[in-house]
Amino acid sequence: MAQDPWHFPRTELARATLAALTRGPVMAMSLFGARRTGKTEFLLRDLAVVAADAGHRVVYASFWQNPAAPLAVLLYECDRALQAKSTLVNRAAALPVKARLDLGVVSAEVDFGARRKSPPDDQVALLDAYLERLANPAKPALLLLDEVQELAAHPHGPVIMAALRTGLDKRRDGVRTLFTGSSQLGLNKVFSARTAPFYRFATPLTLPPLGEDFVDHQRAAFRTTYRRRLTREAALHAFDRFKANPFIFQQWLIALGMDVGLNEADAEARVLRDLAAQLDFDRVWLGLTSDQRAVARLLAERAQGLFGSAVEQRLTALIGQAPAPSVRQSAIRLLQRQGRADQFDKEWRLADPLFEAWVLQRPPEDF
Ligand SMILES: Nc1ncnc2c1ncn2[C@@H]1O[C@H](COP(=O)(O)OP(=O)(O)OP(=O)(O)O)[C@@H](O)[C@H]1O
Ligand SMILES: [Mg+2]
Structure with a gap:
């Protein structure tokens, strides 16, 4: 083979x-x-x-x-x-x-x-x-x-x-x-x-994260498959935006490969939109209260000290007020039960990098 x-x-x-x-x-x-x-x-x-x-x-x-x-x-x-x-x-x-x-x-x-x-x-x-x-x-x-x-x-x-x-x-x-x-x-x-x-x-x-050699390897595969070239800077930039996630990065390459007229930034937006639709993120989001969405956003931003006063300003900016620490706690517990939040080295984060990227893109009116 x-x-x-x-x-x-x-x-x-x-x-x-x-x-x-x-x-x-x-x-x-x-x-x-x-x-x-x-x-x-x-x-x-x-x-x-x-x-x-x-x-x-x-x-x-x-x-x-x-x-x-x-x-x-x-x-x-x-x-x-x-x-x-x-x-x-x-x-x-x-x-x-x-x-x-x-x-x-x-x-x-x-x-x-x-x-x-x-x-x-x-x-x-x-x-x-x-x-x-x-x-x-x-x-x-x-x-x-x-x-x-x-x-x-x-x-x-x-x-x-x-x-x-x-x-x-x-x-x-x-x-x-x-x-x-x-x-x-x-x-x-x-x-x-x-x-x-x-x-x-x-x-x-x-598992050690994939790095620049992975990106170079994928650019070569892109060239072989689609007979087109992609600049190293653009590829590295996207890889970085996707937090070194190989799956999202490959979806981006496929989007670029399939649509000659698509530029890199539009391909990025399209990939995140298509994957979100496939994974039904809209429905997940609709099922969350405003407090829970704000907490999910903090997780996506990888904020520290989620139960302290350090994040209060950010929460107020998002939804007009900071939910009490106990409310934040139960929001996290709910997200964890749904398999959406997990602990990484004792820090709470969103478990799926795709959901994380999607939550980061939510505009202010979505909270
Ligand atoms: N070494 C690699 N070379 C090329 N592509 C890769 C490599 N590793 C991962 N990928 C891409 O990333 C995708 C996800 O990889 P994989 O399914 O192994 O992840 P996982 O960590 O097992 O995910 P999950 O937590 O969902 O089980 C693969 O389908 C493939 O497209
Ligand atoms: Mg697996």
Whole structure:
């Protein structure tokens, strides 16, 4: 298959991560990065490839894929990895509604639409049997578990996590795990709650932001695809405006590529408008009170001291008065429950960079 000109390889980071995971003293790592910053792309297109090339078996499971039945997803992906002739992961197949998994000793029918109170015992036993089969101390198998905050939030989460923890502890040398998540609060629930099975289990790793070399790489892909050139300054300026977010930046390049008459600033406005429409931000905004919108704006502006007097002037400028600290607090809690706000290094922020960019663009009359 021809190389995708748009994929910017992060091979060095993948090699270093693989080395740390397979040759270092740690059994597991947790990779954190904000929404749409390239975690999944790194897992599937860099780390999995580098690991498979080095002869490691790779299991990739995303708990976002089917949040209804996380254990079924995990078992199914283990099964596929064990059956694969090559160690390379193949993401083409869609999940079936039901699958029959069989290891000879244990077998089970897993239902991907399952909504039971707890996972059936035979499935928990099957997980252990799969980990046993996957374990290889000479070439540790890699479990890449994406969107683990979904697992933590699931009613079966505690049982699955406990089973996984036990299974992984038994095969310290044979199976290594990389957990990924886009919510720091969600990941904290998995790794920092004293009562959680994975308490301090994984060494944290933050996905380094993409930089100028990514921008240059994307300009080259733009040239190959659209037979047009883009100045470095314009590209860097846009990348900066999009806070180094690869996804928004690529949408901007596509907008420019598809419409020859469009200038860079108009492409930026169009991208944000189109993405906002797709993601229904208008509806979200309509559901917020004026106080909540003002607080969302402060989060987007990455203001400090949200509950102190420092932000009062800004709030008054936005909506004519500063809501009391307790009101600000409950606004943040509401946004957090909606998955719109999250904590990054103890600072509250809007979780989705797209929503953040959109909120920053709201004119005064929208508050
Ligand atoms: N290394 C890269 N090269 C080229 N494009 C990239 C790269 N990393 C990310 N992207 C672009 O950014 C998009 C978002 O990346 P990805 O889905 O991996 O992010 P994520 O962090 O997993 O997001 P989420 O939090 O929503 O799961 C990709 O679809 C791709 O278009
Ligand atoms: Mg992802």
